[in-house]
Amino acid sequence: MKALLQINTVVNTGSTGRIAEDIGNMAMENGWKSYIAYGRYGNSSNSNVIKIGSKLDNYIHVLFTRLFDKHGFASKRATRKFIRQIEKIKPDIIHLHNIHGYYLNIKILFDYLASVSIPIVWTLHDCWAYTGHCTHYTYSNCQKWRTHCNSCPEIHSYPKSLRDNSYKNFDLKRILFNSISNLTLVSVSKWLEKDVKQSFLMKNHICQIYNGVDLQQFKPVPSKHILSKLGIENKFVILGVASTWSNRKGLCDFMDLSKLLQPDEVILLVGLSNSQMKNLPIGIIGISRTENIEELVELYNAAAVFVNPTWEDNFPTTNLEALACGTPVITYATGGSIEAIDKDTGWIVEPGDIKGIYDIIFRLKEKHWDKYTYDCRERALKYFNKHDRFAEYFNMYSSLLNVHGNK
Template sequence: MKILQINTTLNTGSRGKIAEQIGQTVLLNGQDSYIAFSRQGQPSNSIPLKIGTLKDVYQHVLITRIFDTHGFGSKKATRKLVEEIEIIQPDIIHLHNIHGYYLNIEVLFDFIRDKNIPVVWTFHDCWPFTGHCSYFDRFNCEKWKTECFKCPMKSYYPESWFFDNSKDNFLRKKALFNSINNLTIVTPSFWLKDLVGQSFLKEKLVKVIPNGIDLSIFKPVSSGISQKLKIVNFQVILGVASIWDKRKGLDDFIALNNIISAEYKIVLIGLTKKQIKGLPENILGISRTESVYQMAELYSLATAFVNPTYSDNFPTTNIEALACGTPVITYDTGGSPESIDADTGIVVKKGDIGGLKSAIDTIVKNPKRFSIGNCKKRAENHYNKDKTYIKYLQLYKDLLKG
């Protein structure tokens, strides 16, 4: 059995690492694994296939900015990918993020339909069933349920400077994605499954398979990192993101810093050098790291992991923190609350900075309830990659059986 996955990145970022771990599961079970990607590649156990060039990406960005036709550029790059797929002849094509300025969805889906290749598509956001955005809850927009037009998210990713092409994008996606009969959608959260059921893809089979993590890496560890960072005498409040912006709650952390007591130290991972320079003096900012072992040290160091995200599906950072024995505080956003229960975290209303402070205080005052053991056990029971990603392998087999 040959499995070809397609994602924006290779073995980096949450989605790239998910694809990599699924590929490892495929390989461990004696099958062949390929991963096609556009950029930001890290070494992979699967056979990598590079899609296009940086020039192709920039051209796709340009037509998106001008014409709002994200997903309809990169024709040449996608045709070359299709030629490689013809040579490989995969039994299953597994899609992840197909937005990100690197694929032409019409070229790809027309090929898949003509060849009748079974498709598994893991939705990591809402882009597949909207006319523009990847998340619409910023404006509580529900146009995606019927037909997108006059998009309130035009100025947000994938940003368009001039035209609003959301209606045409919506109609083209609806026709294109529904043209694939042998398509199975996977969502990591029940929240997203419910949304798919209200979209133009409601007739498709949807399964829920939560994201998994490597528990041999993400586990409670002791290290000297607190001495190295000079935060030995603090209760550490940790935040992690690959890209920090208002959607991820950077402003909320700064506001939280103004009301928490001096015993707490906010540590934010994944910031740019410019963002680090702009932080208040008593917030520690650290640039992005590809070291999963360092991340495990930082999660283990924290008293609480705070995720004040305003738009999200099922953040992998939540379950990484749990696996390291750290309770999670999250806004009531998307599928983010699904990762915790009453003994492993607290859900706070979006934008409630006082609620974040109160949740932190509650966790500090109740160490037995929000214990390392409870958090670790939840991760072991629900998010062990060896248990979650084997479900994809079984799904592949079921699809090939018809």
């Protein structure tokens, strides 16, 4: 029986954790064993799970990052122990997801991966793999990753530090991440694929596979109950969803948008912290982050439009969830966010164009909604069914095993 080992910061939670869980489920449906190794936290999983390191290891790695900007170069003991577990499992495929997150030593891990003949797949959910520090660079409009990172403008962003080691990190990552001959890189958007092909990773095999969502869960459903519960059953609902809200995700933009609202319009933001909810202006209703999928589906369905004013993103799953529920999307022209929609299912505005967002909302109130519901759902069915997208990974595994002569 073939075995798949996936490695990610979390397991069965958040977008990357759920993606790894779904890929593991697909592998098991095809008769494989599935293992998911994780470093931080998560929910129960259908796969065999392996916890990498302890909370103390995580805290030490955080401190190492804060003081020296050497994210990914702590957790030596935890990584060596994990490699011994890999050797016992003897996986046929190793699939990396987010290997940043204060839990792995990338030098120890990649020295090991370069020494074995196991095919390695690495899905890039962000840009950390080819920068000297940051996971995203569009907010600061930094292009140093194209040549050589230094004097990082994102040093105080995740994984934030008190000093700048981006120049040395860039050199070390360039050597380590190009040391594996049997590495396949997967980008989650065409935008990210384009940038990876212009980075120091360009000589690797690079392909693109979109993320998908569960279309049996995310679908058009009645939503009057939740509207009534929130006291907005007669309102035109503008929805925003994020796991963590910040100005990069567009929180300030929603604040500005609320100033333009009419009395029959309301903004509903999901994923706010308690402190953020205490400071909301009139016109915005806040809800804390929820793992309740049924409630989230109701919220998507309750909305007349989903607005994603993200200033940097690779391929936000929230856009896909909204489309699957039949809700059109307004997004900024940033990263891969625009790739989820077409002219029949959404609108694109330039970052910071709050009036442009509201002009679309104003026109939307005069439209016939059934058309958007149908077109959005059809686009999700055609392009973003998770079973179709994750089948691409399984087909890739089979091809790689054939190429490498594994039996």
